[in-house]
Amino acid sequence: MLSKMLAIKSVMKQRQPRFLVSLKVSYSTYKPAQPLSVKDINQKTVHAKYAVRGKIPIIADELNDLIKKNPSSHGLPFSKIVNANIGNPQQLDQKPLTWYRQVLSILQYPAIADAVDYPEDVKERARVILENIGSIGAYSHSQGAPYIRQSIANFIEKRDGGYPSNPNNIFLTSGASTAVSYLLQILSSNEKSGFLIPIPQYPLYTATIALNNAVPIGYYLDEKNHWSTDPEQIRSLILENKQKGIDIKALVVINPGNPTGSILSKQDIIELIDIAAEYGIVLIADEVYQENVFKGKFLSMKKVLNELTEQEPETYEHVQLASLHSTSKGVSGECGQRGGYMELIGFKTEVKDVVFKLASINLCSVVSGQALMELMINPPQEGDPSWELYRAETSSIHNDLEIRADLLYRAFLEMEDVKCNKPTGAMYIFPKLDFSPEKYRKLFMRAEQSNLQVDDIYCIELLENTGICCVPGNGFGQVEGTYHLRTTFLPPGKEWIDRWMEFHQSFIKKYTS
Amino acid sequence: MLSKMLAIKSVMKQRQPRFLVSLKVSYSTYKPAQPLSVKDINQKTVHAKYAVRGKIPIIADELNDLIKKNPSSHGLPFSKIVNANIGNPQQLDQKPLTWYRQVLSILQYPAIADAVDYPEDVKERARVILENIGSIGAYSHSQGAPYIRQSIANFIEKRDGGYPSNPNNIFLTSGASTAVSYLLQILSSNEKSGFLIPIPQYPLYTATIALNNAVPIGYYLDEKNHWSTDPEQIRSLILENKQKGIDIKALVVINPGNPTGSILSKQDIIELIDIAAEYGIVLIADEVYQENVFKGKFLSMKKVLNELTEQEPETYEHVQLASLHSTSKGVSGECGQRGGYMELIGFKTEVKDVVFKLASINLCSVVSGQALMELMINPPQEGDPSWELYRAETSSIHNDLEIRADLLYRAFLEMEDVKCNKPTGAMYIFPKLDFSPEKYRKLFMRAEQSNLQVDDIYCIELLENTGICCVPGNGFGQVEGTYHLRTTFLPPGKEWIDRWMEFHQSFIKKYTS
Incomplete structure (x- = not known):
């Protein structure tokens, strides 16, 4: 210990004579401090839970890494992870809409407008946006570019049958998460x-x-x-x-x-x-x-x-x-672009000013995401050069989602001891695992022994056996003593559903026999 | 009041019989609740201060609106606002780097890679990024795409002479602000x-x-x-x-x-x-x-x-x-693209897991911003097709900044009762307004009467007389009894500096005579 102290002292001396003065005070008790552990940090951040990217998706990520590193020798009974835990359409097979991406490519590099064969309305929209907001590499107004807020206000007015919307009440955000946070x-x-x-x-x-x-x-x-x-x-x-x-x-x-x-x-x-x-x-x-x-x-x-x-x-x-x-949902599915807005109706100006201050501490939401929001709520209209393609792409995505929702819903109807409402919107189904403690005695025993819930066990085994990643109902809340899971219906095809049904049968067999 | 209550009651009855049950309880005291005022909300959010986009920049925004709405009859002694309050290069005259924007345009719309005449390294980099991270419209890993984190780790190792950097310690963030927030x-x-x-x-x-x-x-x-x-x-x-x-x-x-x-x-x-x-x-x-x-x-x-x-x-x-x-600073100046990262060194895994959870609640930082970070820290090298243009553009920006810093610094040296350190980095100068209460009796009196500080008055009058917007030193903190201001040296040209010097003389005259 003494030699260490002397070593410290000698180094300090070389570098910083003033340090010695204060070292004298605590010299005999000096030991290097240890790094913080979770008990030393903000307990609110420690205890907050977020299941959508919680323990099961984390296991899925690890399995995914294993597959990528050992494509032919990972030893798992499946060859890829099906991420049904999160509404992330472009992670699966959904293609971005051409209209959005052509305009965004010009916003990133305006010189290509003249070099590529884009429809005239794409070029025109990019021109108008650039004229009004300038480079997307500049911070915008913290609340969002005024031009885009006006366009959103117009959209809201139209959507709601003419009731007025004030651009001063609109805040562009990074997805909807930032809005919730503010x-x-x-x-x-x-x-x-x-x-x-x-x-x-x-x-x-x-x-x-x-x-x-x-x-x-x-x-x-x-x-x-x-x-x-x-x-x-x-x-x-x-x-x-x-x-x-x-x-x-x-x-x-x-x-x-x-x-x-x-x-x-x-x-x-x-x-x-x-x-x-x-x-x-x-x-x-x-x-x-x-x-x-x-x-x-x-x-x-x-x-x-x-x-x-x-x-x-x-x-x-x-x-x-x-x-x-x-912009993350809808037929857009542009999750990674982090576009979003909130409209504040009926709030006092003094309160909106505080929201503005929070927004200004973050400087601004990503400007390309702001532009994307404008493209989403103000799309091509019938007769515009981009209309036909836009209509075809959006209808196809919409139809695909509906078909996929229905396929998965029907599969749940067929599964033993699963109950399910027919999905009418969004991207998710929340089926009930209607497992009674009597019939599923082994499952409930296993849950008790492992300190897991019944829906945790189901989702873990589903993942381990099929590569399908979804989230246990307890991450979303459910009536005490009931069990659910949330899955998106975004993954394409029926093969993954067939695997799920097969798993379900063997799961039931395992825990009821 | 009675008629109003009856009206409410009758409408409630039509719509919602159950409402009446609870209305009975509070019927005689029912009155519509009032909207929240600042005293009803989180006082921490009310009292937080953020001067960079605080009162003086807000006045500047209003003046800017006035000019835009009445270009020929605004009655102000200047024709545009010079935003020296914030390091926002592309709001002024800085052009984005071609290298960044060409790659980003392909990431937005991959099909153009074949349609336009981009250098090969641009196309190749876009291809590699897309291959590794997929569509930029998908949520990435909450910590940032693994490929990009690895590239950043390589950059850090190289920058620091070989000391290792672990991609698991790197978190992609929305600018640096989100990192500070976490x-x-x-x-x-x-x-x-x-x-x-x-x-x-x-x-x-x-x-x-x-x-x-x-x-x-x-x-x-x-x-x-x-x-x-x-x-x-x-x-x-x-x-x-x-x-x-x-x-x-x-x-x-x-x-x-x-x-x-x-x-x-x-x-x-x-x-x-x-x-x-x-x-x-x-x-x-x-x-x-x-x-x-x-x-x-x-x-x-x-x-x-x-x-x-x-x-x-x-x-x-x-x-x-x-x-x-x-990505907002440097020669990049891509503020609106919201790219950033933090590296956590020496933190326990359990603590990094909590940071990861915070990141996951926000899902991910904007993926185009993540890609931009990669382009910034891993730019073209000598011999690459994009190298010459990249070198020319970055040197020109770097030189411009140095020249502008020097011009502004020299101007402050010439100004009466202003002291200033020579800027050696960043984008700002923080000159001291060396105004003594004796010499500037009128100014200090005005400050006392108006409940403003001396540097507030200087910045407000500078804005009102020249359109130059900068931030009083009190927004950044300063030794009690000293007064400063922060200005960027980003605005181009010397004309705005001349106007400032002229203003300074008249300000001194006004408050000392």
Whole structure:
């Protein structure tokens, strides 16, 4: 020990005489400090959970590495991972839309506009965007380029039948995740701030609530009734939590639903708005799947709110609504480009100013993603040179999704002890593993012994046997004693579904015999 | 009031009979809730300050709007805003590098590779990136695409003379801001967590510390000695704050300096590492300006740490260092593309796992920005088809910056009562407004009356009279009773500098006569 101290001393002396002065103070006790462990860091960050990229996807990544490193000798019973854990269409076989990518290529390198044989509307749109926002390599306004915000406002007005949208209320974000992060951050005043979230939910919400040390209050969606909302239950939860001293800040609504794949009815939406109006609770409408609708019709919460306000301004004019959209979903599927926006309706300017400050600390969202959002909400129209191809590509993606959803849904219907609502939107199915403790005694015993849940075991074995990666229902929340899983229906073909069905049979056999 | 209640009741009845049940409870007291005001939201978000896009840049935006809307009748004594408040080169006249943008255009629309006359190395690099990471429209690994992380690791090894870099320690981020956000979030255990930050500092740090409810501890850079660090002062601050019960988590170092434009010597760096080693404090090395060096040489903190560890492993092997880099600065200036990375050295895996979780909640950083980072750190080499143009463009940008820095520096030297260190790096100058209360009695009186600081008044009047937007020193921190401003030296030409000098004379005349 002494020799080490002397060594330190001698080096310090060479380099920095001043160091010796302070070393004298603590010289006899000096030892190099150890690196931080998890107990030394922010416990909120340690305890937040995010299942979509949690333990099962991490195992899948490791298996994937194994396959890549040893393509012919990995020893696994499958040759590739099927990532059904995340709505990431271009990771699978979905091609980007030509319209988006041609314009974006010009935005990256404007000189090619003259060198390649792009349709005139592609060149024209790129020209207009560049003229209005300048180089996509410059920081934009922190809230998003004004030109793009105006274009989004026009889209919202058109989508909602003419109700006005103000570009000053629109914030371009990095996907919808940043929007959720800003909203939950400003609304989490203290550890008594509560957020009503659907169960099952997209775990971004519980994770972000945990990071902000706020209280998640789960309201259950009604599985027996196409995952609809139950306003009575929400009202009871509000009263119950108010009595406990919880200050409920916001009601999160995901429509179309993730992970449920369901679409809310107008009546459901009205009831949720009524609750917000009565209790002064902010509505967070996660509407990123608004283009992913197979059956029925997507109704934006803003449109319904505007209709109600028209009828009864005094009741509804103070409702605060944040509506979120993204370039990652829809038929766009441009997840990696990180485009998104939120519209803040009914918020005081002083509060929007705080959101603006948060955005400005991050400087701006990626400008190519902002441009992509513009291309998505303002696509070619009939008669435009790009129209035919755009229409063909988008219809094909839309049809593919519908066909894939239906194929997978039918497979679940056939599987023993699996129940499933028909998906009507989004990119997911959330089937129920209807396993009773009596029939599946061995499975429940295994769960108890291994400290895993029944749906964890199912998903782990599914992955290990087939390479199919999906997420256990407990990562999204489910009624106590029920078990689900979330899978996307994005992977192409039927072969993976056949493998799943085969696995399912052997799983049942294994744990019931 | 009664008629309103009846109206609500009748509408509720039509729509939602269940609502009436709960309405009965609170019927007599029902009134629509009011929107949130700033007092109702998270006070940490309300009180965080971010001067770079704060009040003066907001006035500049408004003036800019005024000019755009009334190009010939705005009534202002200038025809455009000169944004010297932010290092945003492509907002001014800097052109993007052809190499970056040609490759990125192919990544956006791979089919053009065959249609345009790009150099072979451009096509080849795009091909390799696409082969390794797939579509840039897919989410990547949350930490960043493995291929790109490996390429960055190779760059770091080469930059630092062969010391190894592990791609598992590299996190791709959205600019450097997200890296700062992750680090400060995990390190802020509670309201006693302290962060040593340079004064003057880049206000991202104080803003993020405020958002995390942690304690900023400013250590002053020595203006008289080229803004160097004073280790003795830092050690005193550590002891002093430890006595107050502050748990000091990290020491932030910005090198080359923002806003100071100075470069730390090797001796300075060694002393900072010694402090980290002794007290187990994480080093956050903001090295985003590492390519912006006119005089002297940039030495990465990691290289110096590795040299020290080689000499004395016991003392230095546990030092934890986070090194940040970005595509926004350098000769790249691709701010809007939001590329960046951090390397975490010496951190326990369990702690890196928590950073990974935070990254995964945001899914991934923009993939085109990740690719841009690869293009930046792995540029064309001598002999490659793109080399000559790349060399010419980068030298020209580098030279322009040096010339502009020098022009502006000389102007400040000529200005009465302004003192200034010669900028040797980064993109900024932080001149001192050496105004004494005696000589500038009127100015100090005005400050007192208007509740503004002397540097606020200077910057506001500069903006109002010339259109030049820069940021008062108080937004970055300065020794009590001293006044500075931060300006970039990016705007081209000398005309704006002449206007500034003219303004300065009249300002002095106004407040001294």
